[in-house]
Amino acid sequence: MTIRRVFHRLLWPALFLLPLWVLFGRSFFGVPLGLQFVGQLLLVPLLFAGQAVASGLIVARRSVRSSSTLSWLDTGLLAVSWSAQLALGFFLVDSSAGASAASAYTRVAGGGLDLSTALFALSAVVVIAAGLALIASAVWQLVRETGRRVAASMADLDRLAGLSGSSAGRETTRPEAARSSGSSARGDGPVIRIAPRGPDGPTRP
Numbered sequence: 001m002t003i004r005r006v007f008h009r010l011l012w013p014a015l016f017l018l019p020l021w022v023l024f025g026r027s028f029f030g031v032p033l034g035l036q037f038v039g040q041l042l043l044v045p046l047l048f049a050g051q052a053v054a055s056g057l058i059v060a061r062r063s064v065r066s067s068s069t070l071s072w073l074d075t076g077l078l079a080v081s082w083s084a085q086l087a088l089g090f091f092l093v094d095s096s097a098g099a100s101a102a103s104a105y106t107r108v109a110g111g112g113l114d115l116s117t118a119l120f121a122l123s124a125v126v127v128i129a130a131g132l133a134l135i136a137s138a139v140w141q142l143v144r145e146t147g148r149r150v151a152a153s154m155a156d157l158d159r160l161a162g163l164s165g166s167s168a169g170r171e172t173t174r175p176e177a178a179r180s181s182g183s184s185a186r187g188d189g190p191v192i193r194i195a196p197r198g199p200d201g202p203t204r205p
Contacts, residue, residue, distance in 0.1 A: 004070045007078055011055050011070075014078075018085040019048045025089020029104035034094030047085070050131045057138035061145050073137050081130035087123035091116045 023044050027033055058064060058074055070078070093103045093116045103116040 001069060004072065004075050005068055007075045008064070008068050008070050011058070011078070014082055015048070015051050015055055018051070018082060019044045021089040022047065022085055022092075023089075025086075026092060026104045029107050031102060031104055031107055036092065036094050047127070047131075050135070051081070054131065054134040054138055057135065057142055061142055062149070063145060071141060073141070074134075077130055077134040077137060081127060081134060084123045084126035084130060088120065088127060091120035091123060093117050093120060 023037070023040055024033070058070065064070060089104070091103050091105050093106070093113050102113055103120070105119065106113060106116050
C-alpha cells in the first residue's frame with residue numbers, strides 16, 4: 001500500500017521532470033548537448049503527451065482519487081516506464097559528435113560509445129512499449145471499474161423499485177379489504193319488496 005501511494009504522489013512530478021531529464025540529463029554530467037538535442041525537442045513533447053494521457057486515465061478512476069493509491073498494475077508499469085526514461089537521459093549518445101559529447105554513462109563508466117548506443121536503443125524500445133501498455137491498462141481498468149459501478153447502481157435502482165412496488169401492493173390491498181368487510185357488515189343479500197296497501201286492498205304489482 002505504501003509503495004502504491006508513493007507512486008501516486010510521484011505521478012505528476014514525474015510527468016514534468018522525466019522529459020526534462022531526457023532533454024538535459026547529459027548536461028548534468030558536464031556533457032555538451034549536440035545535434036540530437038534538436039531531434040529531442042520534437043520527440044520529448046510526444047513523450048510528455050503520452051505520459052500525460054496515461055496519468056489522466058489513471059486518476060480518472062474513482063478508486064484512485066478516493067484512496068490516493070494506484071493499482072499494482074499501474075505501479076509496475078510506471079516503474080518500468082520511469083526507469084527507461086531515466087536511462088534515456090543517461091545513455092544518449094550524439095552520433096555526430098566525438099567522445100567529448102558522449103553519454104553520461106560513457107563519462108562515468110568509461111565504456112565505449114557502442115555500448116551506450118545499444119543501451120539507449122533498448123531504453124527507447126522499453127519506453128515506447130511501457131507507455132503503450134500503461135495507456136491500454138489504464139483504459140481497461142477505467143472501463144472495468146465504470147462497468148462495476150454502473151451495475152451496482154442499476155442493482156440499487158431495481159431493489160428500490162421492488163420495495164416501492166411491494167409497498168404500493170400493500171396499500172391497494174387495504175382499501176379492497178375494507179370495502180369487502182364493509183359490504184359484509186351491511187349484509188348484502190336478496191332484496192324483499194313490500195307493496196303498499198291501497199283502498200281496496202294490497203296493490204298487485
